[in-house]
Amino acid sequence: MFEPLLKEPLNLLSRADASRKIANCKLKMETKRSFGQYMTPATVASFMASLFPSPSNKNIRLLDPGAGVGSLTSAFVEHLCKDKTGYCIDVDTYEIDSVMRSFLEKNLDLCETTAAKSGGSVAWRIIAEDFIIEASKKVASLNSLWPEKVHKYTHCIMNPPYKKISSASCHRACLRAAGIETVNLYSAFVALSLLLLEKGG
Ligand SMILES: C[S@@+](CC[C@H](N)C(=O)[O-])C[C@H]1O[C@@H](n2cnc3c(N)ncnc32)[C@H](O)[C@@H]1O
Numbered sequence: 568m569f570e571p572l573l574k575e576p577l578n579l580l581s582r583a584d585a586s587r588k589i590a591n592c593k594l595k596m597e598t599k600r601s602f603g604q605y606m607t608p609a610t611v612a613s614f615m616a617s618l619f620p621s622p623s624n625k626n627i628r629l630l631d632p633g634a635g636v637g638s639l640t641s642a643f644v645e646h647l648c649k650d651k652t653g654y655c656i657d658v659d660t661y662e663i664d665s666v667m668r669s670f671l672e673k674n675l676d677l678c679e680t681t682a683a684k685s686g687g688s689v690a691w692r693i694i695a696e697d698f699i700i701e702a703s704k705k706v707a708s709l710n711s712l713w714p715e716k717v718h719k720y721t722h723c724i725m726n727p728p729y730k731k732i733s734s735a736s737c738h739r740a741c742l743r744a745a746g747i748e749t750v751n752l753y754s755a756f757v758a759l760s761l762l763l764l765e766k767g768g
Pocket residue numbers: 602603604605606607608632633634635636637638639661662663664667696697698699725726727728729
């Protein structure tokens with residue numbers, strides 16, 4: 568029903584918003600519930616991105632955990648590109664769901680094109696893994712005697728899933744190994760992301 572919208576020459580965020588509506592119709596009821604798939608509309612994404620002050624360092628490492636179709640990264644890129652300052656943005660997106668990832672890929676491609684037109688750049692990765700498991704491993708390593716080299720982020724924008732974590736789950740065990748005790752995914756995403764931000768990030 569919304570597919571024709573994607574063919575029009577929309578700006579970055581409007582396009583992400585059109586794909587949000589299409590993806591929403593394609594998601595299964597079961598994954599909506601189990602992955603907490605409630606996406607951010609463009610107005611809210613744009614407001615969230617506007618809260619970031621203009622960074623003094625042009626090299627930005629952005630984390631978008633549970634990225635969905637990429638609305639928040641699109642809003643972030645649009646926000647930083649509007650004054651044509653030439654930021655180099657390196658983005659890691661984590662997304663567990665393949666339906667979301669197909670839209671995410673197209674929207675990140677458009678972020679790359681838009682940034683290039685404004686004299687900057689976007690390099691992106693889609694990490695098709697469970698963020699809790701992957702980020703817990705990184706944080707546990709940072710806390711170990713022989714920490715692996717982890718590239719920390721300067722910025723993070725997110726709207727994580729809201730769902731309870733059962734006490735016997737794999738998520739709970741991974742989080743515990745990273746020194747985090749919490750009972751819902753939302754606070755787990757926030758706690759892990761904070762630990763992956765560089766000082767002042
Ligand atoms: C509340 S939605 C928000 C999506 C997007 N950030 C936005 O604001 O529109 C949460 C997203 O996280 C994804 N997700 C849920 N659990 C995840 C996990 N453990 N690892 C990675 N992604 C996950 C869902 O598929 C969904 O796309």
